Amino acid sequence: MKNTILSAKGLCKSFAHNGGQVHVLQGMDVDIYEGDFTVIMGASGSGKSTTLYALSGMDRATAGEVLYKGENIVKMNEKQLASLRHGDFGFVFQQMHLVSTLSIFENITVPGYLNTHKDAKAIDARAMELLKTMGIEHIQSHLPSQCSGGEQQRCAIARAVINEPALLFADEPTGALNRKNTTEVLDLLTELNRKGQSVLMVTHDAKAACRATRILYIEDGKIVSDLELPPYTKEEEKSRETQVNAWLSSLSW
Amino acid sequence: MRSILKLLRGNLKHGRGSFKGIILLMAILTFSFSGTISNNDQLEKAQKQRWENADMGDFIVYINHDSFTDEMKESIRNAPSAAGYRVKETIIMADSVRSNGEASETKIELIPFDPIYNVFDGNGKDFVSNPSIQDGEILLTYKLHLFSEFQIGSKVTLHTHHGWDEEFVVKGYYEDYILGGATALDNRCMISEKDFARLKEEKLDHVDSNVKLMIMTDVVEIYAKEGATADDLRRELSSTSGLIRTANAAIAGEYLQEVGAMYSSIGSKFVFVFVAMLVLVILITMNNSIHSSIEMEYTELGILKSQGFTSWKIRMVYVIQYTLALLIGAVLGLLISIPALHFLIGAWTNISGIVSETGVSFGKCGLVCVGVIVICFFFVLFATRKVSSIAPVVAINGGHEDVYFESRLKTRIRPKPLTLSIAWRQIVSSLRSYVGTALIVMLMVFFLIFSSVLTQGMKPKALFPELEGDIAVTNYGGLKLDKLADFEQEVRAIDADAQVKSQTDFRMEIDGELINIMTFHSQEPVYRPLKGRAAQYENEIMVASGLSRILNKKIGDSITIASATRTEEYVITGYFDAVSNFGKMAVVTEEGMMRLGHHEVDVAYISLGDIGNKDAVISHLNSTYGNSLRAKEYEENRTLAIVKNVIIVVMNAFSYAIYAILFIFSAVIVGMVCKRSFIKERKDIGVCKAMGFTAGDLRKQFALRFSMVALIGSAAGGVLALFLSEPLLKVIFSVVGITDFTKKYSVFNVALPVVAICVSFYVCAYFSSRKVKSVEVRELITE
Structure with missing residues (x-):
């Protein structure tokens, strides 16, 4: 029996557009489980990124609730959301979004420093450990503009996990990367998940989705299908790809 | 030309290039000088007309x-x-x-x-x-x-x-x-x-x-x-x-x-320094604005070049845009001046005693405006020279602006205090963006310290040293310089600890100039020597520094003093500062005064050991000397009190006006820099919010950043004031005979401007950064 880490009920999100309203999410119900590598897939405009942002509290849902540890994220004020962001959740953007004036090392440590109860030295040590894990130790003093896309994204992942979040959100983290960097980033996320990190990732890349232990398919703002997979191994990659592609085909992907 | 105008219209429509900010700064600048210029001009006109009507002698x-x-x-x-x-x-x-x-x-x-x-x-x-x-x-x-x-x-x-x-x-x-x-x-x-x-x-x-x-x-x-x-x-x-x-x-x-027109001309000189400083501030602000604008619109400028725009055409857009803003600002400033001047010149009658026209001197003010605009015109032309170095291909490909424009300086981010540490880092990592702001603060603080020192220097006690006592004795012929010791003994018969001070002024001719020669009978020197020493012997004289310049005489030189009856030689022993008689003053010993045939005391003051003896002393002196002197309880001279009050009111008004103008300037400049920083850092702000910073944290960061820049600028301004205040004040006050201000620095007149500027920068930056609240993390989403 898996523990639910995040639970959404009746999640709605609408945007004003050309004087009218576009309803992107229409009463979505979803549970995200602890230890899972959950991937959200769907066609362009299906609402997968919107779902991710609503679930992570980066954007406020129009209606419905998102429960985390019994608290409704939708109702949280700015301070509570900020605390959630530097405490319980980590986030990786498609375009990395590192702070341009901070070095790679500082981009990783600053969210750690926001947790005032943590020892700064311990944060620095963990950042160094993450830099090694991510293979970007040699560029720690570089500014983001001096690094490649892959290096920046690895830095973004390290930043997202510096506070050992309960849930790591990733919005198409490989979307802006080349093939080599894509594999490296996915390997990192898989490794993190293997060590117990819960991950919720949005992607439209079937190859990236193969790393998941659970895939949710969204259509018109609703989850229409849910695929469970065993933990990823390199050896089974081909067979997983076949399974995922077949599942996606059944959903008119 | 049409293409330039199209671009200009686009820029104005989207509020680019700090158009409104420059208008506001120029309006304040124009308002600042139009008041003094017009007041001076109108007073001069009125004075001239009255003197012509009265056919006054030369x-x-x-x-x-x-x-x-x-x-x-x-x-x-x-x-x-x-x-x-x-x-x-x-x-x-x-x-x-x-x-x-x-x-x-x-x-x-x-x-x-x-x-x-x-x-x-x-x-x-x-x-x-x-x-x-x-x-x-x-x-x-x-x-x-x-x-x-x-x-x-x-x-x-x-x-x-x-x-x-x-x-x-x-x-x-x-x-x-x-x-x-x-x-x-x-x-x-x-x-x-x-x-x-x-x-x-x-x-x-x-x-x-x-x-x-x-x-x-x-x-x-x-x-x-x-x-x-x-x-x-x-x-x-x-x-x-x-x-x-x-x-x-x-x-x-x-x-x-x-x-x-003394106060008016001191004001004019003072405002001239102020206006020069404000012009510098405007130039620095424009330079900042132009550089940020080129930096932020680097790609667009490359695209324009790729479409056939020459560097010259692009630069002309900037030149026209800034000139237009200055022009609108100047007109606005002059318009605001009309009602303000009506009040100011009207109130000035209390100081000048003359009623003058209350209108703006459009000719002179307009000329100054044109001068400022011409300076700015050429400055913008110079500041936009970087446009020529933009290569279309590099710009369109995104260029390397982050690396190219940003400073490589780094400081460590410290967990405690994190906000302060990040704010400091933002400054050093983008040093060039803040150098201009720091320079502006430096000038502002310099001017505030300068005006503060000036205000202190203009304190009535510093300008009009006066003898005081418990009893004032007006001499109608009964009190002679050589009898002062006897007079003192007479008073001491009633009050053993009484002390008599006296002052005697007489105008005499020195090398063709009619100079006020004074002598004091006082335990404490009334005028302290700035250089050299006070006169001690009957053939010695201490002269006001202004007088030494007029006479072209130094310490050790001899001068000839001619009274109505005698002509005597005196040796200059020192200089002192004085404002009365426009500095045309000198002090001799009592013997030195008598040597010129002048024996009468003008006024004497008695300080009593026991105030209870006051009535007894007054009654004794009035009954003994009859009509030849009058003793009464000391009260300040009312006319001198008016002069002192006027000085206090004028100087306070100047100070408040300067503080107000500089506060508005800080607000406008911080607003402009904040706006540019906000546009530039919008993405970073979103990222920081995603990391877990609250809008309040980020606003504090903005405010702290500007406060720190203000602090650095303030320190530089303080140093500048230390070196430049004195020579500038000498120029301004040479009119009234004061040359020394070095001793008037105090913690108050240095610390107050620094604190005022830093606090106003903090407040303005915090207020200006309110847009941080509007940045949503969802803006980082790539759909």
């Missing part, structure tokens, strides 16, 4: 009627540069008048009614059309309207050698354009010609009288021939007769006008 000699000999009159008639002269009479009252039966501590002079002077109506706003005066009435100089005891209908009683027997009713106030300003201590009042003639006939005292309560002074107005100057007249008259050395004052007409 050289004016004030001399006791009894001392104005036929030989002197002959010397004027024979002077090669003199075209003629006329004499007007003035009665000088030695004692203060009583108002409604009460002592007033105000001394007045009397002149016969002259319809050439404008008389104010009851409201003091306009003039009456046909001024007249009845016997028994008195028209007071306008500055006395500030005193409650001299309101219309009050009774003014004069002390003559017959007692308090002359009473006049205040009919109103008149415009004394010669000595009516708050810069002169004289209170010339008009009585009817008949009353004047009667007083002259019945109550006048003479030079040889034992009691001198009412003395007639002749005001000799001498006209210079075409091409001759007042200096020529003075030279000729001092060599042919004793007129100058016997006179109480001998002044060029122009000089008297300058006295009337």
Whole structure:
């Protein structure tokens, strides 16, 4: 029996557009489980990124609730959301979004420093450990503009996990990367998940989705299908790809 | 041209290039100088018109009627540069008048009614059309309207050698354009010609009288021939007769006008420095704005170039945009000045004593505006030179602007205090963006310290050192310099610890100049030497630094002083600072004064050991000396009090105005820099929010960043003030004879500007960064 880490009920999100309203999410119900590598897939405009942002509290849902540890994220004020962001959740953007004036090392440590109860030295040590894990130790003093896309994204992942979040959100983290960097980033996320990190990732890349232990398919703002997979191994990659592609085909992907 | 205008329109529509900010800064700048220029100009015009109407002489000699000999009159008639002269009479009252039966501590002079002077109506706003005066009435100089005891209908009683027997009713106030300003201590009042003639006939005292309560002074107005100057007249008259050395004052007409406009001209010089500083601030702001604009629009500029725009065309867009903003700002500033000047010039009548037009001097102000705009025009042209180095391909490919423009300087981010540490990092990692702001702060703080030091320096006590005591003794002929020791002993018979201080002034000729020579009998020096030492022997003299420049004499040099009866040599032993008489002053010892044949004490003050002896001492002195002196409880001279008050009001008004203007400037500049930083850092702000920073944290970061820049700029401004304040103040105050300000620095006048600027930057930055709240993390989403 898996523990639910995040639970959404009746999640709605609408945007004003050309004087009218576009309803992107229409009463979505979803549970995200602890230890899972959950991937959200769907066609362009299906609402997968919107779902991710609503679930992570980066954007406020129009209606419905998102429960985390019994608290409704939708109702949280700015301070509570900020605390959630530097405490319980980590986030990786498609375009990395590192702070341009901070070095790679500082981009990783600053969210750690926001947790005032943590020892700064311990944060620095963990950042160094993450830099090694991510293979970007040699560029720690570089500014983001001096690094490649892959290096920046690895830095973004390290930043997202510096506070050992309960849930790591990733919005198409490989979307802006080349093939080599894509594999490296996915390997990192898989490794993190293997060590117990819960991950919720949005992607439209079937190859990236193969790393998941659970895939949710969204259509018109609703989850229409849910695929469970065993933990990823390199050896089974081909067979997983076949399974995922077949599942996606059944959903008119 | 059409393409340039299209781009310009686009820029203006989207609020690019700090258009509104520059308008506001230029409007404030124009407003700042138009007030002073117009006030000065209008006052000068009014003064000139009055003097022309009155046909005032070019050289004016004030001399006791009894001392104005036929030989002197002959010397004027024979002077090669003199075209003629006329004499007007003035009665000088030695004692203060009583108002409604009460002592007033105000001394007045009397002149016969002259319809050439404008008389104010009851409201003091306009003039009456046909001024007249009845016997028994008195028209007071306008500055006395500030005193409650001299309101219309009050009774003014004069002390003559017959007692308090002359009473006049205040009919109103008149415009004394010669000595009516708050810069002169004289209170010339008009009585009817008949009353004047009667007083002259019945109550006048003479030079040889034992009691001198009412003395007639002749005001000799001498006209210079075409091409001759007042200096020529003075030279000729001092060599042919004793007129100058016997006179109480001998002044060029122009000089008297300058006295009337003293505050206005100090203000002008002060505002000139202020305006120069504001222009520099505007130039730095424009430079900042242009550089950020090029940095932020780097790609767009590359695209424009790829579409065929030349660097020159792009630069012209900037030039036109900024020139237009300056032009609009100038017009706006002038428009705001119209109502403000109506009030300011109107209020200035209290200082100048002259009613002048209240309009803006569009010609002069417009000229200054054009000057500022032309400077800015060429500056923008220079500042946009970087546009030429933008290569279209590099720009379109995103260029390397982050690396290219950003500084490589780094400081460590510290967990505690994180916000401060990040704010500091933002500064050092983008140093160039803040250098301009720091420079602006430096100039502002420099100016605030400068004006603060100036305000301190203008404190009345620093300008008009005065003797004080528990009892004031006005001498009507009974107290001599060589008898002061006896006088002191006489007082000590009643109060053993009493101390007597005295002051004696006399105008004498030094190398052709009529100078106020003073001597003090005082335990503490009244004027402390800036350099050298005070006079100790009878042949020594300490001169005001302004006078040493006029005479071109240094310490150790000899000067010749000529009084009406004697001519003696003195050696200069030191310099001191003085504002009275425009610095034309010197101090000798009591023996030194007597050496020139002047033995009478003007005024004495008694400080008592036991205040309980006051009445006994007063009563003893008044009964012993009778009419030859008058002892009474010490009270401050009321006319001097007006002058002091005016100085305080003027200086406070200047200070508040400067603080207000600089606060608005800080707000506008911080707003402009904040806006640019906000646009540039919008993404970073979103990322920080995603990391877990609250909008409040980020706003604090913004505010701290600007406060730190302000602190750095303040430190630089403080250093600048330390080196530059003194020479600048010397230039400004050379007009009134003050040359030394070094000793007037204090923690207050240095710390207050720094704190004021840092706090205002913090507040303005916090307020300007309110848009941080509007940045949503979802903006980082790539759909």
